[in-house]
Amino acid sequence: MELIFSERMKNMNGTATREIFKLLSNPEIISFAGGNPAIECLPTERVKLIANDICASPDFPRVLQYGLTAGFPEFRQELCKYVETAGIYGAEMQNVLVISGGQQGIDLALKAFINPGDVILVEDPTYLAFLQLANSYEGVCKGVKANDDGLDLNDLEEKIKKYNAKMLYCVPTFSNPTGKTYSVENRKAIAELTAKYGVIVIEDDPYSKLRFKGEYVPAMKSFDKTGNVIFISSFSKIISPGNRTGVAVGAPEIIRKMEIGKQGTDLHTPNFSQMITYEYLKRGYLAPDLEKSVKIYGDKKAAMSKAIAKYMPEEFECTDPDGGLFIWGRFPEKIDVVKVFPEAIARKVAYIQGCVFFADGSGNNYIRLNYSYANTDMIEEGIKRLGDLFKEKLAE
């Protein structure tokens, strides 16, 4: 039978990272391609303890039964406190929705707002899975210029007006893929500008807790006076990606619409997952664990920066992030990293091609390098392999 898929899905293929994830089941390949947290930073013993306690609780049958779509009330209460660490004060139950990972929050926000043809502004470059997701709602992504301070405000305003933009998506802290952080002033200005034009903002925040240097910056949501910003935070990078939990914070009407969208998608986040994250937060495990984790991430990032300086061709320019998981680098334009990729795999090292992060598919001379997953020895060896390879390519 000939299968006729929907318009939204007919041209959808798997995201590059997910496909590479499959490839990386080969343990010989040193991968800078994924976005996995360091395995040694996952709180294995804490989660075991919590899981055993959940099982021993008289409340355990409740964990097996259906739950509310918005999440366990006590978990949502805890989340209201949790988001204060991002500078968001005064959130109440009606402002928070438990989500099955940050990805689901983005999906539900798009579902609630985007009609086919609506323009969504994104920082250029941006999170590749967002581009795919926007595609699945037939939204049209347009890139906004960025500078060291954050988004270029003139370009943002111009494009809001030019495209009558419906939405802005950004990762203001340790952006994926660049690792950059928007300044406080830039955040304030974006919040004001989008409010002025009635643009919905998805502020995606999976990485802000992974700061190993520089100063804390409050969430853009903390400068939101009209309720146009949806803040999406994930526990994947700081507790466990396999547990699939996160939180969306927004105006009650928006959260309610996203909750209705979630009813259709998965009814509710699995109770065991919710309870694990809830107990982890409530018991105060996060702060001490983060202190250890950011030390490890800082060391790994330093190892990668050092290896880049030592092995990569001098024409290679890259970012120097204060946190998060990624370094973003640029080769001279003659290099096409998509073409080089199979050779990198043959040398047992992987990166992500920059073009997947650009709204217009440009950027074939950029790569994103993840430093969280490999250990420091592997980081040095992997960067050496890449350096040798790209030096050869530049000499061709």
Next chain:
Amino acid sequence: MELIFSERMKNMNGTATREIFKLLSNPEIISFAGGNPAIECLPTERVKLIANDICASPDFPRVLQYGLTAGFPEFRQELCKYVETAGIYGAEMQNVLVISGGQQGIDLALKAFINPGDVILVEDPTYLAFLQLANSYEGVCKGVKANDDGLDLNDLEEKIKKYNAKMLYCVPTFSNPTGKTYSVENRKAIAELTAKYGVIVIEDDPYSKLRFKGEYVPAMKSFDKTGNVIFISSFSKIISPGNRTGVAVGAPEIIRKMEIGKQGTDLHTPNFSQMITYEYLKRGYLAPDLEKSVKIYGDKKAAMSKAIAKYMPEEFECTDPDGGLFIWGRFPEKIDVVKVFPEAIARKVAYIQGCVFFADGSGNNYIRLNYSYANTDMIEEGIKRLGDLFKEKLAE
């Protein structure tokens, strides 16, 4: 700020059952409204044992890390065996997708196939959340007549042609809301007819394992020769709804498209949830546990049928299901069960209004009664309250 929601969501409100679920946090209300499995049938001790074993496994860090979108390979292998119990033989890894509950499977199938305006045929009445979900993809549901044997084949063929129908959705075993089961001949005929016209079928199967009388009937999918049937099975009613696991079985191209859709929705089903269901199946807990559960469900159903005969007005007609969770009943047309509902709540008893199950919103004289959640004493008391109430209404 004025919020302009998407076309797909602007008229979406919560499903009736989910909203009533909130109401039922009041423990004084005897609820026949939900679709919760009996709390005493949830395998609490088994799941505790499994969870503790997962935590103690040297493989545990893998549970915390990201997983593949399609699910753990060993779980998918186990699922290929599992669906043989529904008469589906020869499934391989590429035919199965782990889903976060049956609801997600339906959502992903709609996402893969339905464009705004596409017609989806449904049995009239059908699962209310399906009608909502179809709405969220701007699909148009049209009811197909049913008889004691299953779907009316003439009406089905006529409507496939009349509407150039893209899809058929049905719950062939212990249908929600009617509790009815399609005959083997009817299943075969539906599989052939839909294949002939290239109609995609979603065969939703949450209940077939809960058979307390009558003979086993293989899934419609087992008669699928062209790959047009997507079989969706859930573990919510037989292991745990709070664990949110299920499986979709279909042609590799369809499963692949649904997998890509799932990447956007939640990346993957939480690993702990997957491992719990996997171990439960692998250890062979299901068959002996089901033997006990169906006895309990059979007793509860018998208690409800008996109470109906004793207390409900003689004008009330209802089904006599061989399994599943629901009895479906009809009052004379002068009764409007939507109007009566607040009075039922005042008397501390709840049902679901029939109209939410009809594609055209008719059916205000029907009610769905769930017998799985309440105990047999509460069933008698609740039906007595309903009987008294509706007798009064009929006498008005």
